Amino acid sequence: MKKMLAIHASPRGERSHSRRLAEVFLDVWQTANPEAQLTRREVGRASIPHVSEAFVAANFYPQPKARPLAMQADLQLSDELVSELIGHELLVISVPMYNFGIPSGLKAWIDQIVRMGLTFDVAQDSQGVAQYQRLLVGKKALIITSRGGSGFGPGGEYEAMNHADPHLRTALGFIGIDDITVIAVEGEESVAEVFRRSSDEAEGQLRELARSF
Numbered sequence: 001m002k003k004m005l006a007i008h009a010s011p012r013g014e015r016s017h018s019r020r021l022a023e024v025f026l027d028v029w030q031t032a033n034p035e036a037q038l039t040r041r042e043v044g045r046a047s048i049p050h051v052s053e054a055f056v057a058a059n060f061y062p063q064p065k066a067r068p069l070a071m072q073a074d075l076q077l078s079d080e081l082v083s084e085l086i087g088h089e090l091l092v093i094s095v096p097m098y099n100f101g102i103p104s105g106l107k108a109w110i111d112q113i114v115r116m117g118l119t120f121d122v123a124q125d126s127q128g129v130a131q132y133q134r135l136l137v138g139k140k141a142l143i144i145t146s147r148g149g150s151g152f153g154p155g156g157e158y159e160a161m162n163h164a165d166p167h168l169r170t171a172l173g174f175i176g177i178d179d180i181t182v183i184a185v186e187g188e189e190s191v192a193e194v195f196r197r198s199s200d201e202a203e204g205q206l207r208e209l210a211r212s213f
């Protein structure tokens with residue numbers, strides 16, 4: 001059975017374009033896969049804790065299997081988020097561009113799920129240099145992103161200023177999720193017609209992709 005984890009990162013509800021497009025995609029996907037399981041994880045309108053000193057101490061405790069109980073408690077939510085991610089082979093992330101990057105709620109989620117020993121591992125080679133192992137291979141991800149401006153995509157005038165979906169590609173790739181499709185809608189801050197064209201194009205691509213995802 002297919003299992004999809006849908007993560008919404010916009011703090012906006014019905015006004016959010018990334019969220020709306022993701023829901024269009026999920027609707028078509030669910031119709032095409034009536035037996036599939038869909039789990040939603042809200043990170044835009046619900047608070048995911050930022051990294052704290054206690055989290056860092058617990059996360060990097062030298063003997064993870066002998067972590068004191070108090071430290072285990074500091075990692076409880078992170079453990080849940082990691083298990084949730086491990087348990088789904090398909091991932092959809094809807095995400096606005098905020099100040100050329102991703103909103104802090106989604107960044108907080110990334111910081112909770114990139115976990116040594118669980119989603120990646122590190123060992124030293126014969127020269128003592130760290131070698132990283134990606135533990136979450138075999139998954140597929142779709143990033144649906146909305147930007148107020150235009151030209152942030154591949155080959156665009158402002159491509160180099162886009163640290164949103166490229167950051168997600170890097171962070172997810174680091175833990176093994178490298179089969180990633182990005183579909184963007186641009187120009188919410190442009191005239192309505194420019195934005196409508198971009199939105200219609202993104203929606204068409206998503207409807208098509210949903211049938212085979």
Ligand SMILES: Cc1cc2nc3c(=O)[nH]c(=O)nc-3n(C[C@H](O)[C@H](O)[C@H](O)COP(=O)(O)O)c2cc1C
Pocket residue numbers: 010011012015016017018019095096097098099100101146147148149150188
């Ligand atoms: C705090 C904030 C920062 C933003 N920064 C950018 C930006 O750097 N580049 C851009 O093109 N649009 C920017 N925007 C516009 C959003 O990307 C745009 O409104 C997008 O549609 C938001 O996604 P949503 O509709 O899913 O909420 C910003 C909006 C806000 C509220």
